[in-house]
Structure formats: C-alpha cells, structure tokens
Amino acid sequence: MPVYHVVLFRLKQGVTQAQLASWKKLSQGMVGQIPGLRSLKTNQPLPISVPRAKGFDLGLVAVLEKPEDVAVYAVHPAHLEVQKLREELCEDALAYDLEFEE
Numbered sequence: 001m002p003v004y005h006v007v008l009f010r011l012k013q014g015v016t017q018a019q020l021a022s023w024k025k026l027s028q029g030m031v032g033q034i035p036g037l038r039s040l041k042t043n044q045p046l047p048i049s050v051p052r053a054k055g056f057d058l059g060l061v062a063v064l065e066k067p068e069d070v071a072v073y074a075v076h077p078a079h080l081e082v083q084k085l086r087e088e089l090c091e092d093a094l095a096y097d098l099e100f101e102e
Contacts, residue, residue, distance in 0.1 A: 001099050002038065003064045005073070009057035010092040020058070023085050027060065033078040036069025037062060056094065070097055 010022075024042045031040050040062040045053050064070055073079055086093065 001066065001101050002065050003070055004098045004100065005060075005062040005064060005070060006096045006098065007060040007062075008053075009012050009058040009060070009086065009090045010055050011057050011089060015089050019089060023082070024091060026085060027082050028041045030076075030078045030082060034073050034076045036065040036072055037063060039063045056092075058090075067097075067099060 014081070027042055028040055029039050040060065042058065042060045044058055050057075062073070064073060
C-alpha cells in the first residue's frame with residue numbers, strides 16, 4: 001500500500017522565492033533517483049488555510065510505494081542533500097506518514 005509522506009515547514013525570515021524555487025526543483029528531482037519514490041509535490045498553503053497553519057508556510061507530499069521505502073528515502077544521498085538545504089531555509093518541520101489502500 002502506498003505511503004503519503006507529508007511534511008510541513010516553517011521558513012526562516014528572509015527566505016526568497018528564488019530560494020524556494022531552487023529547493024522545490026531539487027526536491028522534485030529526487031523522483032527517479034530514490035527507489036520507491038513515486039511522486040513529490042511542494043507548495044505553499046492556500047490562503048484559506050493560512051490562519052490554521054500555525055506558522056507553517058510550505059508543505060510537501062511525497063508518495064512512496066510501501067512503508068519500507070520511507071526508511072530508504074530518509075537516508076538516501078539525494079534526500080540528505082535536500083535536507084541540508086532545508087536546514088538552511090527552515091526553522092521547523094513536522095513530518096507525518098500515512099498509509100492508504102489504493
């Protein structure tokens with residue numbers, strides 16, 4: 001069953017749209033590199049969600065083939081590169097993994 005890896009990010013003050021675009025491109029580039037990673041999308045919340053977002057101003061949804069792929073994803077060099085950039089741009093992150101039947 002696929003796993004939805006949902007991550008919310010609280011960006012540091014002064015992060016630019018150019019930095020976010022670079023991070024999004026690097027993140028989406030993990031698809032095809034990391035075994036089991038089907039897709040990955042990032043975006044900012046819809047305006048209607050901002051008041052409930054508790055300061056998290058960017059989200060990511062990655063779809064992986066099966067629960068075991070989450071551990072592979074976590075330590076893969078491509079993900080570690082994205083994670084390094086995340087540490088430069090974000091002050092906080094919240095991750096949550098969900099499994100669904102297709």
